[in-house]
Amino acid sequence: MPKPPKLPQGMPSRQQVLDFIQSSDIPAGKREIAKAFGLKGQEKIKLKALLKDMAEEGLIDGSKSAFHRMGGVPKVTTLRIVDVDDGELIAEPDNWDPEAPGKPPRLVVREPKMRGAKRPPALKRGDRILARTEETTSGAWIAHPMKKLPARTEGLMGIVEIDKTGKAWLAPVDKRVRQSTPIADRGEAEEGQLVIAERVGRSERAGVKVIEVVGDPLAPKSFSLIAIAKHGIPHIFPDEVLEEAPRAAKLKLSDKAREDLRHLPIVAIDPADARDHDDAIWAEPDGQGGFNAVVAIADVSFYVRPGSALDREARKRGNSVYFPDRVVPMLPEVLSADVCSLKEGEDRAAMACHLHINADGKVSSFRFTRALVRIAHNIAYEDAQAIVDGKPLPRGEGACHPQ
Known part of the structure; x- marks a missing residue:
C-alpha cells in the first residue's frame, strides 16, 4: 500500500487544512493536523486560532477532535438509510441540522461482501448505521458501514400545536417538561394529534421530527403510550435482540x-x-x-x-x-x-x-x-x-x- 505523500512542514494554509481533512483516512482533529504538519509550541496555538476562524467563515465544521469541511460529512458518523435507487442503498446523516444551508448530503452505501456466519445483517430503509465516509474527487459521497445500530428506543411524545404564524410545536405530555419543542418535520401529523417524535440536529433549536402519529390523545390506547413515554420505559427491542x-x-x-x-x-x-x-x-x-x-x-x-x-x-x-x-x-x-x-x-x-x-x-x-x-x-x-x-x-x- 503506497504511503501518503509527505506534507510540507510548518503552519498550513486554509486550503492545505481543507485538503488534509478531506484526504485523511482517519478523523482529522486539531491533534492530527498539528502532527501532519509538524507543528509545535506556538504554532499549535496559531493552528487553534486558524481552525476557529475557518469554522466562523463556514469552511469547516465539527469539533477539535474531528473536523470536516462545511456541507460535508464527518469521517465516521451515524447515517440513516433513506432510499433505494436502482438497487443501491442511499443514506443521509442521522443528525443533520434542518437549519443548515442546503440539503443533507446523500451517500451511496457500499455494503461489505462477506460470506459465512460473519456476514452482516442486510440493511433496509430506516436502518441506522455507524459508517466511515469517503468523498470522491467528483464530490460524490460513499458510506462504508462499520456497524448496524439498534433502533432508537426512546422518543418524545406530545401533541401537535400550530401557532399564529403557522409554525408547528410539540406540546409535551410530561408535566415536568415545561416548554414546547419546535417541530422541524411533522410529516402527516395534524394539529391536535398525539405523536411520537425524535430529535434532529445537535442543538435544542434544531427541533424534532414526527416519526409516528398516534392519533386522538383521549383514546384509551393513548394513555398507555403516554405513560410509556413519560416514564421512559424501553418498548422497542433492538434488532440484535430480535435476531x-x-x-x-x-x-x-x-x-x-x-x-x-x-x-x-x-x-x-x-x-x-x-x-x-x-x-x-x-x-x-x-x-x-x-x-x-x-x-x-x-x-x-x-x-x-x-x-x-x-x-x-x-x-x-x-x-x-x-x-x-x-x-x-x-x-x-x-x-x-x-x-x-x-x-x-x-x-x-x-x-x-x-x-x-x-x-x-x-x-x-x-x-x-x-x-x-x-x-x-x-x-x-x-x-x-x-x-x-x-x-x-x-x-x-x-x-x-x-x-
Missing part, C-alpha cells in the same frame, strides 16, 4: 440434565387475562397432616445466557410492565409468551423447589433443582377458588377438575 431471540427459543431441552417432573400434575394459577405464565405449583398430603409440594418457576436463564444481547436488554428493562391494553415485556414475545411461559401440555425448563410443610404449616425441609415440567392445567384464580370451594366446573374450558 437473537428466535435462535435462543430453538434451544433443545434435555431430560438428562434436569430432574424429570413431567409425571407430576403441576398447575399454573394466574389471572384470567394473563399473557404469560411464570410459575406453577403441585402439592399432596404427606399422610401426617402436612404436605409435600413443588413450586416451579420458568427457567428463563436457560434461554437468556449471560452477556448476550438478550441479557443486556433484560437487565436494562428489569421487568415486564403491564397496562390495561398492552404489556411491555422484558423479553421478546417468542420467549416471554412462548417457550418461557408455562403452557398447559408443553414441556418447559423450570427451576423447582421441593418443599415439605409440616402439620404446623412450617417448612421443615427444601431443596432446589433444575427441572423439566409439563403443566397439567392453566387455570384462573376464580376457577381455582371454585375448586377449593368444591364447586363443579364445566369441562373443556381449560379448568383443572378435582378428581
Whole structure:
C-alpha cells in the first residue's frame, strides 16, 4: 500500500487544512493536523486560532477532535438509510441540522461482501448505521458501514400545536417538561394529534421530527403510550435482540440434565387475562397432616445466557410492565409468551423447589433443582377458588377438575 505523500512542514494554509481533512483516512482533529504538519509550541496555538476562524467563515465544521469541511460529512458518523435507487442503498446523516444551508448530503452505501456466519445483517430503509465516509474527487459521497445500530428506543411524545404564524410545536405530555419543542418535520401529523417524535440536529433549536402519529390523545390506547413515554420505559427491542431471540427459543431441552417432573400434575394459577405464565405449583398430603409440594418457576436463564444481547436488554428493562391494553415485556414475545411461559401440555425448563410443610404449616425441609415440567392445567384464580370451594366446573374450558 503506497504511503501518503509527505506534507510540507510548518503552519498550513486554509486550503492545505481543507485538503488534509478531506484526504485523511482517519478523523482529522486539531491533534492530527498539528502532527501532519509538524507543528509545535506556538504554532499549535496559531493552528487553534486558524481552525476557529475557518469554522466562523463556514469552511469547516465539527469539533477539535474531528473536523470536516462545511456541507460535508464527518469521517465516521451515524447515517440513516433513506432510499433505494436502482438497487443501491442511499443514506443521509442521522443528525443533520434542518437549519443548515442546503440539503443533507446523500451517500451511496457500499455494503461489505462477506460470506459465512460473519456476514452482516442486510440493511433496509430506516436502518441506522455507524459508517466511515469517503468523498470522491467528483464530490460524490460513499458510506462504508462499520456497524448496524439498534433502533432508537426512546422518543418524545406530545401533541401537535400550530401557532399564529403557522409554525408547528410539540406540546409535551410530561408535566415536568415545561416548554414546547419546535417541530422541524411533522410529516402527516395534524394539529391536535398525539405523536411520537425524535430529535434532529445537535442543538435544542434544531427541533424534532414526527416519526409516528398516534392519533386522538383521549383514546384509551393513548394513555398507555403516554405513560410509556413519560416514564421512559424501553418498548422497542433492538434488532440484535430480535435476531437473537428466535435462535435462543430453538434451544433443545434435555431430560438428562434436569430432574424429570413431567409425571407430576403441576398447575399454573394466574389471572384470567394473563399473557404469560411464570410459575406453577403441585402439592399432596404427606399422610401426617402436612404436605409435600413443588413450586416451579420458568427457567428463563436457560434461554437468556449471560452477556448476550438478550441479557443486556433484560437487565436494562428489569421487568415486564403491564397496562390495561398492552404489556411491555422484558423479553421478546417468542420467549416471554412462548417457550418461557408455562403452557398447559408443553414441556418447559423450570427451576423447582421441593418443599415439605409440616402439620404446623412450617417448612421443615427444601431443596432446589433444575427441572423439566409439563403443566397439567392453566387455570384462573376464580376457577381455582371454585375448586377449593368444591364447586363443579364445566369441562373443556381449560379448568383443572378435582378428581
